[in-house]
Amino acid sequence: MTLLLHAICKRFNGPSGAIPVLDQITLELQAGSIHAIRGASGSGKTTLLLIAGGLLRPDQGTVRMGDDDLYAQRPARRAALRAAGIGFVFQQFHLLPYLNVRDNILVPGLTMDAAALRPRALALAERFGLSHRLDHRPAALSTGERQRVALARALLRQPRVLLADEPTGNLDQENAAVVMTHLTEFAQAGGAVLLATHDPRAATHATRRWRLERGILHCDDAPVTSAKESS
Ligand SMILES: Nc1ncnc2c1ncn2[C@@H]1O[C@H](COP(=O)(O)OP(=O)(O)O)[C@@H](O)[C@H]1O
Ligand SMILES: [Mg+2]
Structure with a gap:
């Protein structure tokens, strides 16, 4: 099971015409891999992630998740594929301020049987060191805790x-x-991660490293990385 981006192009309309942001990006996220994408602010990292996640239609190119071409689906089916297969974590956490930690983690389960997901939400909270915070709202949490809630939420539906x-x-x-x-x-448990990051330390955890520049993905891996990938 992989996520395959093929020949993705995206441009936005600026004040003086269309601005190309992504130019023929092809990327395969294999199970078990972490692909880190670095690039200056405005280079298109967020745009690429939104397209990869079925949230922003590319001008050209395809995104395949398993057998499904995400943008060839009707919106409801695309949303269902996204909800079942893709988790999102953002810099700004996007937690709902009026919900406590337990309910923030359970948000992706709102359209499902939330009762069935509660044990998993509690297990994730435990794993991420949030068990003592379940009844707190995001405002009462540290930034590290907020990001762990966001991560737990992203993982709720496996x-x-x-x-x-x-x-x-x-x-x-x-x-x-x-x-x-x-x-x-x-x-390591078989998931695939696409990570946009400024942080050189974060990029060291990646199995593949890329740099996004003028719409093109450049490989930043040294020629011999395969030995490290299995560590
Ligand atoms: N909805 C939009 N409309 C117009 N321009 C946009 C839109 N979203 C992003 N852009 C532009 O596309 C470029 C890439 O943005 P973004 O993907 O957010 O970059 P990054 O995440 O690398 O900082 C920027 O020049 C940004 O201003
Ligand atoms: Mg961004």
Whole structure:
């Protein structure tokens, strides 16, 4: 099971005409891999993640998840594929301020039988060191805790793909390392991670490294990385 982006092009309309952001991007996220994408602010990392996650239609190209071409599906089917297969983590956490930790983790289960997902939500909270915080709202949490809630939420429905947009961008070194450890565990358990990051330390956890520049993905791996990938 992989997520396959093929020949993705995307441009946005700016004040003086169309601005090309992604130019023929092809990328395969295999199970067990962490692909890190670095690039200057505005280089298109978020745009690429949104397209990969079925949230933004590319101008050209395809995104395949297993046998499904995401953008060839009707919106409802695309949303269902996304909900079942893809988790998102963002720099800004996107927690719902009026819900406590338990309910924030359970948000992706709102359309399902939430009772069935409660044990998993509690297990994730335990794993991410949040058990003592279940009844707190995000405002009462540290930034590291908020990001761990966001991660737990992303993992609630056991996605095969995790899209992480600068997930360590607001964290100190220690909390950033915790998040990266969890992403690594997810990949080692057979998940695939697409990580947009400024953070050179975060990129060291990746199995594949890329740089997005002027719409093109450049491989940043040294020629001999395969020995490290199995570690
Ligand atoms: N909805 C939009 N409409 C117009 N321009 C956009 C839109 N979204 C992003 N852009 C532009 O596309 C470029 C890439 O943005 P983004 O993907 O957010 O980059 P990054 O995440 O690498 O900082 C930027 O120039 C940004 O201004
Ligand atoms: Mg961005």
